[in-house]
Amino acid sequence: MNFDEYMKVILYMTTTLNGYIATATDGTPWSDESWASYAKKVQEVQNIVIGRRTYEVMKACNEFERIGHPFTVVVSSGEHEPNANCVFVHSPEEALDVLQAKGFSEVLVGGGGMLNAYFMQKGLIDEIYIDVEPLVFGKGIPLFAESDFDAHLELINTKQLSKNTVQLHYRVKKYN
C-alpha cells in the first residue's frame, strides 16, 4: 500500500549535536523548550508510533501524561495486551495500517533509534524534525540504529527554539 497518498509520516526527535537520542542509560536531559515543542507537535497530530523500549521508558517517566495521552501504537515482535489508548503491532507497516484505518492524516514516529531505522530503511518517513540540543555524549543511543540505507533530505525550515536549541525540519527525498 502507498501510505504517502493518505498520510504524512513525520519523524520527530531531540538529539545531541553528535546525533544521540539518549545516554547509554536512557537519559534524555533535554531543554524545556524542546520538550514543549515536541509535546505541541504530538498534540497537533494526536498519535505516536514508538518502539517497545521507548514505550517502556515513556511509561516509567509518566511521559504520556506530559504529551496529552495521544493514541499510541507500539511496535514489538512480542505479544502484549492493549490498554487504554494504546495498541501493539508487529511492524512499522502494520502501525501505519492501524492509524490509516483510524482516519489520521498525519503520523508522528517518536523513536527510538531502532524503530527510526526500520522506518527509514523502508522509505516510510516523509518529514523529519530534529531539535538539536547543545550537548555532546561520548556514547549513547543513536538517532538511527546501524542499518542499510542512505537517505537524501531537503531542508524545509530552521527555527531557534531557545538561545541554545535549534530545530531542523527536513523533507525526505523519494526516488521511486
Ligand SMILES: NC(=O)c1ccc[n+]([C@@H]2O[C@H](COP(=O)([O-])OP(=O)(O)OC[C@H]3O[C@@H](n4cnc5c(N)ncnc54)[C@H](OP(=O)(O)O)[C@@H]3O)[C@@H](O)[C@H]2O)c1
Ligand atoms: N531523544 C528523543 O527524542 C527520543 C525519543 C524516543 C526515544 N528515545 C530514547 O530511545 C531509547 C530507546 O531506543 P532503542 O533504539 O533502544 O529502542 P526502540 O526503537 O524504542 O525499541 C526497540 C524495540 O522495538 C521493537 N521494534 C522496533 N522495530 C521493530 C520492527 N521493525 N519490527 C518489530 N519490532 C520492532 C522491538 O521490540 P521487541 O524487542 O519487543 O520485539 C525492539 O526491541 C530510550 O533511551 C529512549 O529514551 C529518545
